[in-house]
Amino acid sequence: MASSRSEGSSASSRCTSASPIPYRVGLLEYEPAVVCRYSNKAARWISWIPDNPGCRYFKCVNARSGCCDYFAWVDGPSNSFVREVLNDLRDEVWKLRREKGDFSAAVEEGRCAQSELVLARNELATSRKVVGEKEAVVGVLKDRNSRLKFPWCSMRIDPGVLAFLDGAGPADVFFFAGS
Ligand SMILES: [Zn+2]
Numbered sequence: 757m758a759s760s761r762s763e764g765s766s767a768s769s770r771c772t773s774a775s776p777i778p779y780r781v782g783l784l785e786y787e788p789a790v791v792c793r794y795s796n797k798a799a800r801w802i803s804w805i806p807d808n809p810g811c812r813y814f815k816c817v818n819a820r821s822g823c824c825d826y827f828a829w830v831d832g833p834s835n836s837f838v839r840e841v842l843n844d845l846r847d848e849v850w851k852l853r854r855e856k857g858d859f860s861a862a863v864e865e866g867r868c869a870q871s872e873l874v875l876a877r878n879e880l881a882t883s884r885k886v887v888g889e890k891e892a893v894v895g896v897l898k899d900r901n902s903r904l905k906f907p908w909c910s911m912r913i914d915p916g917v918l919a920f921l922d923g924a925g926p927a928d929v930f931f932f933a934g935s
Pocket residue numbers: 792793794795796816817818823824825826
């Protein structure tokens with residue numbers, strides 16, 4: 757094996773992503789049990805560091821707290837070709853995971869932008885409706901205002917009256933709007 761017993765901790769610190777493959781057996785679900793000197797069942801991990809990719813090892817569950825430094829390899833070293841293949845596959849999996857994460861973030865960002873666009877469009881439609889209603893009111897008020905300024909514009913004169921005025925009627929007859 758190419759590295760020392762410290763491989764387990766260095767594997768977790770050097771790898772920026774989780775195991776590229778799901779574990780077929782849980783860390784503590786293997787049999788027969790392997791125990792440390794304190795009789796604790798050791799967890800069985802898979803190494804993904806470049807020197808020992810895909811190699812299983814035992815490590816005490818209390819290693820993080822520093823209470824126990826039990827460590828032992830399960831598998832022997834693989835040849836250089838297998839190591840290269842496993843490292844390449846590991847890197848591809850990590851790369852695809854990163855790209856998937858970036859893609860998911862972009863999709864989520866796009867969804868948020870779309871939601872904001874829908875809200876903005878709804879607000880715009882509401883505003884246009886309000887403006888339309890206000891413009892209609894303004895139109896009515898303008899019309900009323902023009903009638904108040906020039907009341908005689910809408911006055912209708914009866915043809916009989918016109919005939920009377922055109923004839924021998926009194927010269928001092930006046931008409932007022934609304935009368
Ligand atoms: Zn232990």
